[in-house]
Amino acid sequence: MKFLYFLPVVLLTACATSAPNPEYAANLKSAKAICQAHCDGDYDAWKSYFAEDAVIHAAEHGSDPLGVDEAAEFYAGLHAISEDITYDGIFLPGVDTLQMQPDGSVRAYIQWDSKFKPTGEPFPGVLKAYHYWNFEEGKVHQAGTFYDAGGFSNLVASMMPAETPDPATTPAE
Template sequence: VAKLVIGIVIGALVVYLIMNSSEDAQTSTNLSESPAYVANKAVAEAMFQAVIDEDMEAWAATVSDTVKYTSPSYAPGTATGAGTKEDWMKDTQRLVDNYDDFSIENAVYLPGLDGQTAEPNGSVRVYVHWNATHSSGVKVDPWFYYNFDGFEGGKITTYGAFGDAGGVMNNVAAASAGE
């Protein structure tokens, strides 16, 4: 009798799975084809390209005037996520002023999901392996993680960057001092 019950349960489960195969389920392939994600990824890529080109005007065109910015370094006003477009622009300008030969060695873009529903929400996550040369001649190649959690009207409204900014600065200082 137990074997019969187990057989019926397994059979019912197989029938259920076959009849309820989820062709509508989001897959990693169609998540990355979401129109909102594709459009927002293009904005993020344009922002990175503006940094590579050291074009602050093009950079500013990708960022909302009301952006909420979280810096990878603990600058006043930004470590809490309360940074503004002006804060972000100052940080980006400091990079452009102090580094040359920006390039991206590797970038891995991922579509974001809503934390409650696990549905695609158009946000963009990206891991970037940068290469640049400090004005002292020191070459740096850090990895940073970026989250672009909000977009409106083709502009970034919520942004965070995470990486070892202090480590990069310490490496430049040590190399510049001949250590």
């Protein structure tokens, strides 16, 4: 019977929520600024949110982790095929995976939209992605992106306009 007196205390303690990490608000602002810098193609601004030794994981299968400059070059390359990039995201606080406590990191489910630059037509649908940014001392020290990279590559290939043969290299009939 005495056990029943302690049961509510145990249940309330188990269900208690932890306080939000005080760094999350500033980190959230940085994560949104990173997304906007990508939309704007401003990779100097984009890089300013990352620590010099940050590690960035791209979505492509088998790809090696990227440094900040490599990642900026990779994402800037998307502007060769895309224009008018916009995003709509749901941003959430991340947790330390060992202690399950808010750690100031930012997670996001983002829908990216843009136009296909070679044709000016909108991409069909949106690119749905999951992103994470882990922070140390106000800078991103690790980031990653998950989306269907193969499907996106296939979509881009299918949208490329057919090449017109060059009359100078086409044999005369």
